[in-house]
Amino acid sequence: MKTLFAFIRRLFLRPSARIGLGVLVTGGFIAGVIAWAGFNKAMEATNQERFCISCHTMHDNLLPELQKTVHWNNRTGVRARCPDCHVPHAFTDKVARKMQASREVWGHLVGTIATRDKFKEHRIVLAQREWARFAANGSKECRACHDYKDMDFERMRPTSQVAMRNAASRNQSCVDCHKGIAHQLPDMKGAHNPAFDTLVSTAAGQRVEAGAAYFTVVPQDLFADEAMATRIGVLEVAAKVKVLETKGDAQQVELALWRKNKGYGRVWYGHFGLNITSAVLDKAIARDDKFVTVVESKEDPLTGLEWQQVAAKAWIRKGSLIDSVEPIWTIARASYSTSCSVCHRQPDEAHFDANTWPGLFGGMVGFTSMDGDTAKVVLKYLQTHSSDFSTTQHGAGAPDTTLQTARP
Amino acid sequence: MTSDSRGTAAEVDAQAGHGNEWTRFLLLAFVGLPVAMTALIAAYGFMVWFLQILFFGPPS
Numbered sequence: 001m002k003t004l005f006a007f008i009r010r011l012f013l014r015p016s017a018r019i020g021l022g023v024l025v026t027g028g029f030i031a032g033v034i035a036w037a038g039f040n041k042a043m044e045a046t047n048q049e050r051f052c053i054s055c056h057t058m059h060d061n062l063l064p065e066l067q068k069t070v071h072w073n074n075r076t077g078v079r080a081r082c083p084d085c086h087v088p089h090a091f092t093d094k095v096a097r098k099m100q101a102s103r104e105v106w107g108h109l110v111g112t113i114a115t116r117d118k119f120k121e122h123r124i125v126l127a128q129r130e131w132a133r134f135a136a137n138g139s140k141e142c143r144a145c146h147d148y149k150d151m152d153f154e155r156m157r158p159t160s161q162v163a164m165r166n167a168a169s170r171n172q173s174c175v176d177c178h179k180g181i182a183h184q185l186p187d188m189k190g191a192h193n194p195a196f197d198t199l200v201s202t203a204a205g206q207r208v209e210a211g212a213a214y215f216t217v218v219p220q221d222l223f224a225d226e227a228m229a230t231r232i233g234v235l236e237v238a239a240k241v242k243v244l245e246t247k248g249d250a251q252q253v254e255l256a257l258w259r260k261n262k263g264y265g266r267v268w269y270g271h272f273g274l275n276i277t278s279a280v281l282d283k284a285i286a287r288d289d290k291f292v293t294v295v296e297s298k299e300d301p302l303t304g305l306e307w308q309q310v311a312a313k314a315w316i317r318k319g320s321l322i323d324s325v326e327p328i329w330t331i332a333r334a335s336y337s338t339s340c341s342v343c344h345r346q347p348d349e350a351h352f353d354a355n356t357w358p359g360l361f362g363g364m365v366g367f368t369s370m371d372g373d374t375a376k377v378v379l380k381y382l383q384t385h386s387s388d389f390s391t392t393q394h395g396a397g398a399p400d401t402t403l404q405t406a407r408p
Numbered sequence: 409m410t411s412d413s414r415g416t417a418a419e420v421d422a423q424a425g426h427g428n429e430w431t432r433f434l435l436l437a438f439v440g441l442p443v444a445m446t447a448l449i450a451a452y453g454f455m456v457w458f459l460q461i462l463f464f465g466p467p468s
Contacts, residue, residue: 011432018429031437035445087444091458093467137464 047096052082055108061119065183078145084128085141097124124186131175139174146174148332166344177367195331196373202327204319208251213242214321217328218373222279223315224291226250232291233266233281235316237373238328238380240270240278243321250315255279261297261306272307273300276383331374332381339368339378350390354383 016024045051053059054189066072071080088094113126114121116128134142141181148168153161167177177186199217208214216239224230228246235241241253257268257278266286285291295309322328340346361379370378458467 011436016433019433024433027433028437031441034438035442039449041445088467092452095449095453096456096460099450100457133466136468138468229449260431328465 013199023225034406043094043098047083047087049083057108057113057119058082061113061116062183069182071182080145080182084144087141088137089141089144127179127186131179134175135173137173138171139176142174142178150300163344179367179369195334199322199327199331200320201320206319206322208243208246208318208321210243213240214253214323214324215240215325215328216316216320217322218320220316220320220374222281224249224285226252228315228317231282232285232314233279235279236277236380237377238325238326238384241316241321244313246318249318251318251321252313252315254398255310255312255314256295257310258307259310261308265308265310268310270384271354271388272298272309273302274383274388276354276380295359328377329381329385332377335370335374336378336381339370340364349382349385350387352382352386354386357382357386 012141019219053063071085073079088097111118148164148171151164151168153165153168156164163177166172175181196218202218204213216235216237219237220234220235221228221231222233224232228250235253235255238253241255244252244254246252255268255278258272259265259268259269264286266281266283267277268281270276270278281341291312293311297306297308297312299306336348336349351388358379361375361382365375365379368375
């Protein structure tokens with residue numbers, strides 16, 4: 001070690017005896033130019049698509065996905081390559097990202113995502129890492145090509161204009177809304193909202209009395225018999241039921257709901273004239289007079305459809321009911337305000353009526369990361385807090401509703 | 409060989425290692441320093457990355 005230091009000291013401090021100063025400086029200059037050019041060349045080589053997809057994980061999983069999108073092939077012939085989006089363009093961040101790739105090299109060596117299945121399973125982790133990066137830098141890489149200041153909002157579709165003008169005014173990060181723009185989205189269906197766990201455990205400890213009304217905390221299978229052998233349909237989340245009796249693991253409940261007297265009449269709703277689904281029965285049972293009792297029939301003046309108030313008794317698994325619907329709405333409200341406000345100011349629940357919400361919600365839910373159960377709860381929450389149920393603001397009896405109906 | 413550092417050219421030459429000055433110059437300029445530069449940049453990259461993990465979060 002000591003000799004090494006002495007060597008370096010001599011190398012740097014002892015003046016050259018045989019080589020002229022000019023030659024040394026010129027030689028050092030040339031060596032510097034070559035070294036820097038070489039470094040940049042290497043940096044560029046690792047920043048090329050060819051380099052990225054030389055790895056089979058990238059080549060087999062991500063390339064085919066990108067090839068289906070507009071970022072691969074479009075009418076203008078401008079094309080995004082892997083590093084355009086995934087490697088920062090500024091020097092410091094770029095170098096840091098390149099070093100960060102040592103983790104990817106390690107992943108490659110141990111085979112974290114070596115197969116398609118492993119990749120799909122792990123994808124949510126990778127996606128969230130990349131989403132966090134885009135959220136932090138305001139989707140800087142996207143905006144190298146698509147910047148708000150260069151957008152002509154007038155030439156967008158009217159629906160896009162609203163969203164894009166708002167986003168521009170907030171200087172919103174692109175990937176907040178445009179997730180899955182170049183690759184498939186991670187599978188969120190299997191994802192599970194942990195908020196439901198508390199509800200399910202509350203329901204498991206709920207004291208249930210015969211004759212009282214309760215609400216389902218998660219969708220439940222409906223059975224014809226107490227042995228729960230014959231499945232006859234599904235009871236949706238937050239559906240109101242009256243408990244008749246409890247036998248072993250099964251609970252007999254009474255459904256008092258509405259249906260449209262059309263087709264099989266399989267879908268049962270909570271209220272007259274409103275498409276708020278409470279239960280979906282199997283075809284075989286829906287028109288069975290022994291099972292279904294029609295209490296009364298009424299025509300909906302808006303659609304001209306005949307609605308029937310129906311009653312039925314069925315069995316469900318014990319431990320899935322709670323006595324108040326509010327805890328369910330608390331979860332739904334939280335989910336609604338976090339998921340929807342990502343891209344736009346979420347409308348007031350009572351801004352639309354119960355029959356308008358499903359269409360709106362169905363069109364938007366794909367942009368969120370809600371899993372299936374959460375989406376159902378949120379929709380139901382919106383419907384049951386819609387203008388049909390609200391007496392404030394936009395609700396029935398509110399001033400603007402009066403003005404609306406007063407128009408010719 | 410004298411103890412005086414300002415000796416004749418031949419003496420200095422002898423001390424420096426018998427005329428391998430060119431070898432050392434070329435090795436330093438074209439191998440040693442480029443390697444050192446790459447190592448330093450890599451170290452810088454790692455440092456920034458670790459700081460991002462620990463304190464800064466992803467670059468903004």
